[in-house]
Each structure stands twice: as C-alpha cells, then as structure tokens.
Amino acid sequence: MFEKEKVEEIKLERERWEKTTLPNWIRQCPECKSEFRNHSGILIKRVYTPEDIKELDYMRDLGFPSEYPFTRGLHATMYRGRLWTMRMFAGYGTAEDTNKRFKYLLSEGETGLSTAFDYPTIMGYDSDHPMARGEVGVCGVAISSLQDVEVLFNGIPLDKVTTSMTINGPAPILLSMYIAVGDKQGVPRGKLGGTTQNDNLKEFFAQKLCIFPPKPSVKLTTDVIEYCAKHLPKWNPVSISGYHIREAGATALQELAFTLYDGIAYVESTLERGLKVDDFAHRLSFFFASHNDFFEEIAKFRAARRLWARIMKERFHAKNPRSMWMRMHVQTSGCTLTAQQPLNNIVRTTIQALAAVLGGTQSLHTNSFDEALCLPTQEAVRVALRTQQIIAYESGVTNTVDPLGGSYYVEALTKEMEEKAMEYIQKIDDLGGAVAAIEKGFFQKEIADSAYRYQREVEEKKRILVGVNEFAIEEEECPIELLRIDPKVEKEQVARLQKLKRERDNRKVKEILEKLHYAAEKEENLMPTIIEAVKAYATLGEITDVLRKVYGEYKELIVI
Amino acid sequence: MQSKRKIRVLIAKPGLDSHDRGAKVVARALRDAGMEVIYTGLRQTPEQIVETALQEDVDVIGLSILSGAHRALFPRIMELLKEKGLTEVMVFAGGIIPDEDVPEMKKLGIKEIFGPGTPTEKIIEFVLQNMPKKA
Numbered sequence: 001m002f003e004k005e006k007v008e009e010i011k012l013e014r015e016r017w018e019k020t021t022l023p024n025w026i027r028q029c030p031e032c033k034s035e036f037r038n039h040s041g042i043l044i045k046r047v048y049t050p051e052d053i054k055e056l057d058y059m060r061d062l063g064f065p066s067e068y069p070f071t072r073g074l075h076a077t078m079y080r081g082r083l084w085t086m087r088m089f090a091g092y093g094t095a096e097d098t099n100k101r102f103k104y105l106l107s108e109g110e111t112g113l114s115t116a117f118d119y120p121t122i123m124g125y126d127s128d129h130p131m132a133r134g135e136v137g138v139c140g141v142a143i144s145s146l147q148d149v150e151v152l153f154n155g156i157p158l159d160k161v162t163t164s165m166t167i168n169g170p171a172p173i174l175l176s177m178y179i180a181v182g183d184k185q186g187v188p189r190g191k192l193g194g195t196t197q198n199d200n201l202k203e204f205f206a207q208k209l210c211i212f213p214p215k216p217s218v219k220l221t222t223d224v225i226e227y228c229a230k231h232l233p234k235w236n237p238v239s240i241s242g243y244h245i246r247e248a249g250a251t252a253l254q255e256l257a258f259t260l261y262d263g264i265a266y267v268e269s270t271l272e273r274g275l276k277v278d279d280f281a282h283r284l285s286f287f288f289a290s291h292n293d294f295f296e297e298i299a300k301f302r303a304a305r306r307l308w309a310r311i312m313k314e315r316f317h318a319k320n321p322r323s324m325w326m327r328m329h330v331q332t333s334g335c336t337l338t339a340q341q342p343l344n345n346i347v348r349t350t351i352q353a354l355a356a357v358l359g360g361t362q363s364l365h366t367n368s369f370d371e372a373l374c375l376p377t378q379e380a381v382r383v384a385l386r387t388q389q390i391i392a393y394e395s396g397v398t399n400t401v402d403p404l405g406g407s408y409y410v411e412a413l414t415k416e417m418e419e420k421a422m423e424y425i426q427k428i429d430d431l432g433g434a435v436a437a438i439e440k441g442f443f444q445k446e447i448a449d450s451a452y453r454y455q456r457e458v459e460e461k462k463r464i465l466v467g468v469n470e471f472a473i474e475e476e477e478c479p480i481e482l483l484r485i486d487p488k489v490e491k492e493q494v495a496r497l498q499k500l501k502r503e504r505d506n507r508k509v510k511e512i513l514e515k516l517h518y519a520a521e522k523e524e525n526l527m528p529t530i531i532e533a534v535k536a537y538a539t540l541g542e543i544t545d546v547l548r549k550v551y552g553e554y555k556e557l558i559v560i
Numbered sequence: 561m562q563s564k565r566k567i568r569v570l571i572a573k574p575g576l577d578s579h580d581r582g583a584k585v586v587a588r589a590l591r592d593a594g595m596e597v598i599y600t601g602l603r604q605t606p607e608q609i610v611e612t613a614l615q616e617d618v619d620v621i622g623l624s625i626l627s628g629a630h631r632a633l634f635p636r637i638m639e640l641l642k643e644k645g646l647t648e649v650m651v652f653a654g655g656i657i658p659d660e661d662v663p664e665m666k667k668l669g670i671k672e673i674f675g676p677g678t679p680t681e682k683i684i685e686f687v688l689q690n691m692p693k694k695a
Contacts (some may be wrong), residue, residue, distance in 0.1 A: 209578050372656070374656070465677070556602055
C-alpha cells in the first residue's frame with residue numbers, strides 16, 4: 001500500500017524512536033505487562049505503522065465494498081443504505097407467550113424475528129416425554145406440533161417478516177411446520193424468508209445438542225440445503241455457527257477457523273448431491289459471537305468475509321460473486337456477562353455490538369443485562385434493543401463504510417487472523433475433514449483447553465473481569481426482577497398436546513410415519529415427507545423417533 | 561496399613577441443557593487438585609446420576625445445571641440418593657440458580673450452590689473442607 005522507499009524511511013524512524021525516545025518513557029512509566037496478547041494469543045505490538053501492512057495490496061486484499069474479496073463489506077453503501085437487521089432472540093413459555101413477545105418486539109421497532117426453542121423441542125422430544133420434565137417452556141418456547149407453530153405466528157404475516165429459528169437436529173421438522181403455516185396463510189413459498197440454524201456439525205463439539213450421529217446429521221442438514229435451493233429461494237437453509245464454538249470456550253481464532261471449516265463441509269456434502277456450487281452457496285449464512293476484545297473481533301469479522309470469499313472462489317470455483325458472500329448474523333457474547341453487578345453488562349454489550357457493526361454485520365442480537373441470572377425480562381430486552389438503536393441512530397458510525405479500513409492495527413490483525421485460520425483449516429483437512437476431526441475429538445480438545453486456560457487467567461488475575469476478580473463488592477443485593485416460568489406452562493402444554501393426539505386422524509399419522517421410515521432408509525431427501533407428516537399433525541417427537549430408529553442416537557465423546 | 565484414598569468426585573449434568581463449559585472446567589480443576597473425577601457427560605436423568613454415584617463409589621457429587629430445571633430435578637436426585645442409602649455423599653451444585661432458590665435447594669441437603677464467576681479454587685477448598693468422613 002506504500003512506496004518501498006517510504007516504508008524504509010518509516011522503518012529507520014521507528015528504530016530511531018525505539019532507541020532514543022521510547023526508553024525514557026518506559027523508564028518513567030513502565031508498561032503494565034511484559035507482553036500484550038489478545039484472546040487468540042496473538043502478540044499485540046506497541047504501535048502499528050505502515051511497515052506492518054506493507055504487503056497489503058489494496059485491490060487484492062481489500063477492494064471496494066460489495067466487490068471481491070469483500071473485506072470492506074458486502075454492500076456498496078452498507079449502513080448508509082440500510083441498517084443491519086435488529087433481530088432479538090426470543091422464546092419462552094407456551095406458543096401464546098412467545099407470540100405476545102414477538103408482537104411486542106415488532107411494535108418496538110425490531111425488524112426480524114428470532115425463535116428460541118426449549119430444550120425438549122431442540123432435542124426432538126415432545127413436551128410430555130419423561131426427559132422433558134421441568135424443562136418445558138423454560139429456556140425457550142415449547143413446540144410439539146404444527147398446532148403450536150400456528151399459535152406462535154398467529155397474526156404475524158409470514159410474507160412481511162423474516163424469521164430465524166435456532167434449531168438443528170429437528171430443523172427439517174420446524175422448517176416444515178413454518179412452510180405449513182405459510183401455506184395456510186396463502187404465502188407463496190418463494191416469499192418465505194428466514195433462516196434455520198441447521199448447523200449440526202458444531203453441535204458435536206460446541207452446543208452439544210446432538211440427536212443423531214455425525215453422518216446422518218450432516219445428511220439432514222444437506223436435505224434442507226438441497227430442498228431450499230429448489231423450492232425456497234429466499235430461505236437461508238443453514239446458519240453456520242461460530243457463536244456456540246466461542247461460548248464453549250474457543251478463542252476468536254478457533255471460532256473463525258472451525259466455523260469456516262464447517263462451511264466447507266456443508267458445501268462438499270451439497271456438491272455430492274449433484275448441485276452446482278452457484279445453485280446454493282449464495283444462501284449459506286453465518287453466525288458469529290462478538291466478545292470483549294474490540295479490535296480482535298472487528299478483525300475477525302473482516303478476515304472471515306475475506307477468507308470465505310477466497311475459499312469459495314479458489315477451493316470451490318464459484319463464479320457468482322454472491323456465492324462468495326459471507327452474510328453474517330452476530331450475537332454479543334453471553335459468556336462475558338456477569339452475575340455480579342449486572343448493570344455493567346449493558347456496557348459490555350455495547351462494546352461488543354459496536355465491534356459487530358464496525359465489522360460489517362448484516363444482522364445483530366444484543367444480549368440483555370440480566371442473562372447471567374435468568375431469561376431476560378421485557379425491560380432488559382428493551383435496553384438491549386435500544387443499545388443497537390443508539391449505535392445506529394446516534395453514534396455516527398454508520399455514516400461511512402468500513403470506518404476502520406486502512407487502520408495499521410486492524411489491517412495487520414485482519415491479515416494475521418486470516419493466515420492463522422488457514423493453518424487450522426489445513427490441519428483439519430489433514431485430519432480427514434470435519435467429521436473425522438470430531439470423531440478424533442480434535443475440536444473438543446482444542447476448545448476445552450482454551451476454556452480452561454481462560455479460567456486460569458481469570459483466577460490468576462492475568463485477565464481482569466470488572467466486578468468479578470477486581471472491583472467486586474461484598475454481599476451484593478440482587479437488584480433486578482427475574483423472569484420465572486410458571487410450572488403450569490408444562491401442564492397446559494402437555495394437556496394441549498395430549499388432546500391433539502386424541503383428536504387428529506391417527507390412522508393417517510401412522511401411515512405417514514411409516515412412509516417416513518421407508519424414505520429415511522432409502523436415503524431420500526426427507527423434506528417432502530416431513531412436510532406431509534407435520535400437516536397431518538404428527539408431532540415433533542414422533543417424527544424424531546422414526547429418525548432415531550433409522551439413524552441411531554449419538555453417544556457423546558467425553559473430552560475434558 | 562491404610563493407604564490414603566483419593567477423593568472421588570462425580571461431576572454430573574442433569575437435565576437437557578448442554579452448557580458443559582463450567583462443569584468441565586470444574587472437573588479439570590478438581591482433577592488438577594489431586595482428586596479422582598468422573599464426569600457423566602450431558603443429559604443424565606436423576607436415576608442415571610445416582611446409579612453412577614453408586615457404581616463409582618464417590619464421596620462427592622457436583623451438579624451443574626443452567627436450564628432452570630433445577631427445581632424439578634434436584635429434589636428427585638436428593639430423594640434417590642436417600643433411597644439408595646447414599647446419605648454420606650456430599651452434594652454441591654453450580655450453574656444459573658437464582659439466589660431466591662438457594663435456601664430451598666439447601667433444605668434438600670445440597671451443601672452449597674456456586675454461581676457464575678466462582679473461582680475454581682474456592683470450589684476446591686470447599687470440597688476439601690467439607691469432605692464426608694468415611695467410616
């Protein structure tokens with residue numbers, strides 16, 4: 001980016017500065033640490049100069065926004081044209097409860113829905129299953145059948161909103177239910193917009209809500225990708241997720257590398273179905289965490305975009321620039337929130353959200369300050385949404401595209417993140433790909449080690465957490481109101497489900513479930529049959545049970 | 561002569577939630593402190609946890625839960641421990657358990673509840689000080 005002679009001159013000046021000016025300063029005011037590192041372990045220099053980005057080629061490595069390699073952003077005008085989607089993850093209690101929260105969020109200026117399901121739903125159990133005891137509607141909304149999804153979206157026109165669903169193993173089932181509600185509302189399938197998380201690979205080493213073994217899990221993910229490529233042109237069939245990898249303890253660098261590798265695996269599995277890369281790659285979407293180290297996060301987002309573009313172009317020979325787009329949703333980091341002095345979490349969330357915006361995200365969820373204590377209350381959710389709105393409307397950071405582009409530090413860090421992520425990708429290739437790496441416990445061990453290291457650093461006060469290991473206060477009163485789920489939610493939900501099971505056409509349900517069993521054994525794409533099954537009000541648990549019989553259940557590989 | 565037996569700890573994840581970062585960090589810290597640690601893995605029913613405690617002859621059980629289902633699951637675990645005669649086993653818990661639930665949980669016989677941000681050293685010290693005396 002700079003002329004050789006200029007860089008040489010700067011180098012000489014730096015050496016002079018280090019010899020003559022710097023020592024006096026350090027003598028009078030020694031640096032706080034012998035070395036400074038970010039969460040990923042990258043050594044941070046005292047000061048960055050053009051020397052650090054002398055290899056950077058503007059057109060090759062940065063380019064213009066909306067053009068390859070997309071480092072500066074996917075859209076030519078970014079937030080000057082359209083703000084990111086403010087999408088708040090919500091769901092608790094019954095479908096009625098969550099329907100109310102959805103309508104509230106839409107009325108407060110939210111622009112997209114995002115559904116949190118309870119654990120039984122996520123694990124493919126109906127609300128009346130013994131494993132569901134005490135969990136119904138507690139961490140998300142309880143969904144057992146199409147009937148619940150009809151209530152969930154009651155009065156919400158599906159052609160006017162986009163909906164994200166955080167669901168993985170049962171993603172084909174929930175998507176089928178959404179399609180069924182759309183059909184009932186008379187919305188053409190081509191107009192249904194939204195996202196199913198449907199990223200089963202990361203379940204095995206990050207979120208760990210696995211139902212089936214790795215291979216059938218990837219098969220189900222691919223079924224949805226293939227079906228959407230053919231029938232739901234506006235749906236994002238998968239949200240390839242680094243968020244959970246990070247929350248499980250990975251560093252920013254591991255999050256970046258492992259997420260992109262999962263993306264590679266899904267591209268490969270879909271190509272094996274005979275689709276062309278440009279038929280589906282433009283609908284792949286990504287989901288990252290935003291943590292506390294501000295510049296590390298910004299560099300991560302920028303590096304992710306550039307690296308994905310290069311992988312799609314060079315590894316998979318995509319031709320359509322849209323296939324090289326990494327569209328991302330970002331969520332501020334839940335594991336950085338503290339139960340101690342919870343109002344401080346508003347500040348953490350603000351810094352994290354700002355990093356996501358400066359990193360060029362398409363969509364953002366901001367956590368509520370009370371989430372280390374309970375599910376967020378309405379007031380806490382409002383503050384979280386307002387945080388985004390203040391960044392969007394008051395801070396001025398939206399006035400220009402990629403404001404940090406060209407920063408010596410940010411560009412050097414972006415490059416280093418990209419290079420180190422490539423080393424990981426090479427390593428996973430050598431291990432035989434994502435499934436092989438899971439079976440060998442590679443990701444699990446990497447993440448467990450990072451999580452443990454982080455905890456040690458906190459305990460040794462190498463890492464300061466305000467209000468936790470420094471600036472703590474004794475005998476804290478819990479100042480905030482907690483949201484509790486009434487145990488009667490479980491009773492009502494179970495009663496509604498059992499009534500449905502009595503009143504539906506049970507012969508038809510049985511026939512369709514047998515048909516599904518057959519289709520699963522034949523390795524057909526299961527989407528059409530599952531849509532048929534949910535429309536006959538076969539339940540989530542019944543459908544999952546059929547698949548459990550055919551695919552078996554995953555036995556956790558325990559890595560401490 | 562009696563050789564000194566290592567403290568045996570079962571770290572268990574009842575319920576459906578999959579947040580195992582805390583459980584694993586605690587398991588590793590207790591192991592590094594010289595204890596014998598058995599980790600159940602995710603999604604264990606109360607019956608499975610108590611059965612493992614019995615089979616593994618543990619002195620201590622640490623329960624980790626972040627889903628909010630502790631109010632349904634902890635009473636069941638404590639009841640089963642009594643049924644199986646494991647009343648000597650010391651039980652502690654961690655995760656997201658609201659302060660106002662703590663007295664009720666302690667009444668069940670759970671010795672201590674550790675919230676988010678607890679240093680592992682505090683947990684190690686607690687286990688050492690509250691080790692049940694084996695007959």
